[in-house]
Amino acid sequence: MKVLKFGGSSVANSENIKKVLSIIEKTSETSKIAVIVSAFGKTTNALIEGANLAAAKNEDYKTVLEKLEAHHFKVISDLIPSENQPEVIEYVKELFNHLETIYEGCFLLQELTPKTLATISSFGELLSSYIIAKAANSNFETGYKDSRELIIASDNYLNASVNFAETNKNIEAFFDGNQKQVTLLPGFVGRTIEGKTTTLGRGGSDYTAAIIAAAVNAEELQIWTDVSGMFTANPSVVKQAFPIPHISYHEAMELSHFGAKVIYPPTIQPVLKKEIPIWIKNTFKPEEEGTLIAQETSNNKPVKxxxxxxxxxxxxxxxxxxxxxxxxxxxxxxxxxxxxxxxxxxxxxxxxxxxxxxxxxxxxxxxxxxxxxxxxxxxxxxxxxxxxxxxxxxxxxxxxxxxxxxxxxxxxxxxxxxxxxxxxxxxxxxxxxxxxxxxxxxxxxxxxxxxxxxxxFEEKIKQINLFVTGVGNVGERFLAQLDQQKKHLKNNLKLKVRVIGLSNSRKMVFDEKGIDLKNWKELLENGEPTSLEKFFNKTKECNLRNSVFVDNTANQAVSEVYENYLRQSIGVVTCNKIACASLLDNYKTLKEVSRRYNAPFLFETNVGAGLPIIDTLKNLINSGDRVHKIQAVLSGSLNFVFNNFNEKSTFHDVVEQAQKEGYTEPDPKIDLSGVDVARKILILARESGYDLELSDISKNAFLPEESLNTSNNDDFYTSLTKNEAHFQQIFKEANDKNCRLKYVAEFADGKANVGLQHIPSDHPFYNLEGSDNIVLFFTDRYPENPLIIKGAGAGADVTASGIFADIIRTTK
Structure with missing residues (x-):
């Protein structure tokens, strides 16, 4: 004999009940079965709501009762042939009249005792089991038995304890004499020794099924619900959760006690003693295997x-x-x-x-x-x-x-x-x-x-959740690279990188399932108004694991919110140099907060765009080496400008070309004034272990005062045209000495300077082409022949790739 139990969602409406009847009929072809059903979906909640309304002298209880009655009569109309309906309608109407009388008593007395509430709660199962039994009987022979005639329990009416001696005797006697292939019984209900209706606690229909299964030594107990077994975690919270094929009784009890709602915790105890297997199955996907709960399991995974x-x-x-x-x-x-x-x-x-x-x-x-x-x-x-x-x-x-x-x-x-x-x-x-x-x-x-x-549980595929601000040249290239490489990251690095939040200076958009990177522009344009505070608060509210804030801007205000993210254990990856070149105390605070909250703070692209300059320097320092001197060409934009500027071109046109090709900051004066290079050498000095402020760095400016004092790009470019003779003179002086112009950053003996230099033909910087950068590290291990890092040091693509590399580093 098999015992099948169907929960409230399985019998919520006529369509679902048809699926239940199909499962019952198929199972009964090979085995005698007892079927226990819950109340129609959410009926018990409605019954309790009506009782509370009545006791509160609120006549809305009548509306609750009317809706319940209408739903039950609709199921009768849908499932039972018209010639058989009068008998069923008469019985159901009688139950609703009785229920109405009890509600009226609660209304008049303004009282709701546990005993009364138990009686009211029992109507859901008494109604559903009778209606489903009559519907089944229209297709195949089905008997009906009121569980209150079998299960004897205490007068703790809302969570009664079962008298197993009397209950088992009743169940055995009934099924020994029962000839029906299928028997329908209501779950959840029982009676006291005095014959009063009592209940087995919310979820007690599972318990009813287990009690009957144990009493008749059933071949198996099947719990049919709306999910395909017990999952590794709640699938509504953990999207990657999956059904557990096999699980032991004790594991199932632990999980059910700790919130797994698929099975009512006391259910397992009666069948455990007799080692009756329990199947958790899905009414709506009966072909799926589900979960087998048994004494031993074949799955030796330590965590189930x-x-x-x-x-x-x-x-x-x-x-x-x-x-x-x-x-x-x-x-x-x-x-x-x-x-x-x-x-x-x-x-x-x-x-x-x-x-x-x-x-x-x-x-x-x-x-x-x-x-x-x-x-x-x-x-x-x-x-x-x-x-x-x-x-x-x-x-x-x-x-x-x-x-x-x-x-x-x-x-x-x-x-x-x-x-x-x-x-x-x-x-x-x-x-x-x-x-x-x-x-x-x-x-x-x-x-x-x-x-x-x-x-x-997962195949060591780590999910990274990104919150990206800045979608200009660098940001746009970064999103394109991320979209292009997502399969590679998953297959080769076991990383699933999702963009959850996206912002520019006007709008922001969030999607906890991941923003579609093929459609991000339209989504962002239709997003909500943004601010740094709103974006941070929304990121914090998402509260996702492995979160990283990505700053693709050159904005000071954005750099000032890094600490907020780090204190929430949200990593920060940035190409924005302002934070790391800010006051020394702020730089040290960010590093300390990053360590304290175990939140990565990575800024490889602050120096050399995509070149591994900072990472290489960190490895030197961490392995015990000491930096004595650094010489570098650190501005790809300035290198591009001076590699292309000569007597046949104008300084204005070359700078404008550099900006159009993405080699300069949005404000090109930041590059040409030397501020950008000063920030970079400052960052390298600090990462080498030296305490310097930006004001400590000597800057030899080549721009005229007029250009330095402009307040917008239009005025700046006008000043370049006006001072063309000045720039031609600079070029001539270098050319006459057979030298090339390079904007060089130097650090030695604890001091740093930046400025335009004449580079002779035998110097490593002389043949530096295009927008390339070069860095020479002189250390204990490289005292004479420096460690040299050279390559493209500017441009949206290489900067985006550096951001990309830092995001991968956050996972290590």
């Missing part, structure tokens, strides 16, 4: 699932008067138990200085009052502190029978959470090591679950 419980309050009882004094724990737990408050998690330090318990938010104030009253004397004598409440928390749990055989799982769990700025408030782990639980902020639940799922 990740679950969580929301709306948790952490209560802490603390005080020096607890240390070494027997009985504190006993008094605490007795007080809590006496007031029917369920403890979900317990943790106590070995010092005995404090005890923490996790309970449901709804019980928090009652628990505080109870504990404060219990320890009133100790609190008054200041031996114990008043109870401390922490709310808006949740519990996350790793579950697996084989976790005890694998070292380092706790370390992996807490390390991965810590890297994503998930603060752990309390930890609990039993000696069996089947469950590792942690209390965290409720707002971090989604990020924590996805982080742990990625750590323990």
């Amino acid at each position: 699932g990740i679950s969580h419980i929301e709306n948790i309050t952490l209560i802490t009882l603390e005080g020096s008067g607890m240390v070494g004094i027997p009985g504190f724990s006993k008094r605490l737990f007795e007080a809590i138990s006496f007031h029917n408050i369920n403890i979900i998690l317990i943790t106590q330090a070995s010092s005995e200085l404090s005890i923490c318990i996790g309970i449901a938010d709804e019980d928090a104030q009652k628990a505080k009052a109870v504990i404060d009253e219990t320890f009133e004397f100790e609190i008054e004598k200041q031996k114990v502190n008043p109870v401390k409440l922490e709310q808006d928390l949740c519990i996350i749990a790793l579950v697996g029978d084989n976790m005890k055989n694998h070292q380092g799982l706790s370390g992996q769990m807490f390390s991965s959470l810590g890297k994503n700025n998930v603060n752990i408030r309390a930890i609990a782990q039993g000696s069996t090591e089947k469950n590792i639980s942690a209390v965290i902020n409720k707002s971090d639940a989604k990020k924590a679950l996805n982080t742990l799922h990625e750590q323990f």
Whole structure:
């Protein structure tokens, strides 16, 4: 014999019930079956809502009742042949009349006792099981049995305890004499010894099915729901979650107790003793395998699932008067138990200085009052502190029978959470090591679950979530490269990089599923108005793991918000040089905050665009080398300008060409004034371990004062035309000496300078072409022959590729 249970979503409407009937008919072809059904979807909630309205003297309960009645009569009309409907309608009408009478009593008395609420709640299953039994009987022979005639339980009406001795006797006797191939029964309900209706708790229809399965020694118990088994995590929160093919009874119990709603926690206990397998199946995809719950499993993965419980309050009882004094724990737990408050998690330090318990938010104030009253004397004598409440928390749990055989799982769990700025408030782990639980902020639940799922279940494909500001030349090229390389990143580097947020100076757009990079311009244009504060707040609200803020601008205001991101453990990748060339204290603060919050702060493109200059320098320093001197041509734009400027061209035209080809900043004066190069040599000096300010760098300007004092690009270009003779003279002086003009940055003996120099033909800088950069590092290991890095140092494509490389570095 097999026992099948169908949940509320499976019988929510006529179409769904037709699917249920098909499954029942197919299963009954090979086995005698008992079928337990829940109330039609959301009916129990509506029944309780109506009861509360009635007790509150609110006549809206009548509307609730009318809607329920209409829905049930529609199902009868849809599923039962017209000639059989009168009998069913008469019975159902009788039940609704009875229900209406009870509601009227609640309305008049303004009272709703647990006993009355249990009676009202029972109507959902009594109605659905009778209607479905009659609908089934129209297609194949089906019997009906009221579970209240079989299941005897206590008078704790809303969560009754089952009298298994009497219940098993009743079930065995009934099914021994039952000849029907299919028998329909309502779930959730039972009766007391006195014959009063009682219920088995919300989700009790699963329990009903397990009780019957155990009593008849069923071949298997099938729980049919709207998902294809127990998942590795809640699939509505973790999109990568997948069904677990096999799981043990104990693992299933742990997961169900910790929030996995596929199965009601007490369900497993009756069938566990008799080792009856449980199948979790999908009513809407019956061909899918689902999950088998059995004594042993073939899957030896240490972690089987990740679950969580929301709306948790952490209560802490603390005080020096607890240390070494027997009985504190006993008094605490007795007080809590006496007031029917369920403890979900317990943790106590070995010092005995404090005890923490996790309970449901709804019980928090009652628990505080109870504990404060219990320890009133100790609190008054200041031996114990008043109870401390922490709310808006949740519990996350790793579950697996084989976790005890694998070292380092706790370390992996807490390390991965810590890297994503998930603060752990309390930890609990039993000696069996089947469950590792942690209390965290409720707002971090989604990020924590996805982080742990990625750590323990996914094919080591790490998801990176980007929040990008700046979509000009560099930003546009970066997004194009990212779109082009996404398959390569996934297949070869096991990285899934998504752009979640995108902003320019006017608009921003967010999509937690990832912005379509083929359509980003249109999406951004239709986005909402932006500001630096709005973009930051939205990024923080997303609260996604492995988040990185990408700054593709040259904007000072943007550079001033880096610390905000880093303090949220959001990495920062930037080609904007302003932050790293700002005041030394700010530079050091950003580096320190990056370390403290384990948030990468990478700025390779600050010097040399896509060239690995800073990364190479870091490797030298980290390996113990010391930098003594740096000589460099660090401006691709200035190198382009002076490589193309001669007596046959004008300085104005060459600079304009450099800007059009993306070699200069949007304001070309930043490059030509030497400020940009000064920032770059400052950054290299700081990364070498030297404390310098931008004001310490000597700048030998070649631009006339008139050009330096302009306030916009139009005036700047006009000044270049006006001072063409000045630039031609500079070129002539170098040309007469058979030298080339290069804007050189130097650092030596703790001092730095930048300026235009005449470079002779035998110098390494002489043949530097186009927009190339070159850097010479003189160190302990390279004292005479410097370490040289040379290549394209400007341009949107190479800068974008440098940003891209830094994003990949954040994953390491």
